Amino acid sequence: LRVENDLRSALQQSAFRLHYQPQIDAHQQRILGAEALLRWEHPEKGLVSPGCFMSVLEESGMILEVGSWVLEEACRFMARLIKEQLIDVGEFSLSINISPRQFRQSDFVARVGAAMAAHQIPARCLQLEITEGMVIHDINDTVAKMHELRSMGLSFAIDDFGTGYSSLSYLKRLPVDQLKIDQSFVRDCTVDSHDAEIIRAIIAMGRSLNLKLVAEGVETADQLDFLRQQGCHAYQGFLFSAAVDDESLSALLRRSR
């Protein structure tokens, strides 16, 4: 309850920030996009990551307001990247995490459309990250909304892939473009044959469904080598960069042009 109240003040006082983690082509050092990651600038604790408060936002319903802010802020930033010609439209996409409750809002599709229109950004610049857990609530509604958003031009990634209740039949029905291999499998993939096999299986399955594969939490060149050999397309992780603020991402993009 204490945290809930603190989060409400944070909303009122505009204490939320978005940081951005670059997504890199596994075969060449090229920035393909970035994932927007929420941060709370806490007066005493400094920057707080959502691991500590996402469940409170979700359970209290505050995620609807915070999620709207994230969408708005991400679109605003994307518009700036386009205006400053730091990216090429069609070659860079910004990924936004969407919580189950947010996705279930009846007017979610319209909200996304309105945010893009307000900032005049093309839909193909945006990707939405959803989790496998989202699907079990109501697969028909989820699939219908995904088709609508995709017909507008947005793309979808399944986040934390491999950690949820993924079944092949669900995956086949979902209009997704990308699977994000969870960092729990990447961490020990060069030393643990079990994790290596799971990654091989995810990549083989994803490729056979024509999906793009993005590995998360890549920290070492050995991990990247392994992933590349297995056919992974792109990665995020400390090896290239942690999530950074808007100015730092702009600087990274400027340097890479």
Ligand code: G
């Ligand atoms: O940045 P960090 O690794 O601490 O993020 C922890 C988790 O919080 C991530 O797995 C991510 O999916 C989730 N998350 C981060 N930002 C957002 C956001 O803007 N909205 C939602 N719904 N989840 C987020």
Ligand code: G
């Ligand atoms: O969306 P998701 O819940 O997967 O968010 C990824 C989280 O992992 C973020 O909180 C981010 O800060 C963190 N992260 C990003 N890159 C790395 C990395 O290379 N190693 C580790 N340990 N964590 C990372």
Ligand code: MN
């Ligand atoms: Mn994510």
Ligand code: NA
């Ligand atoms: Na993830």
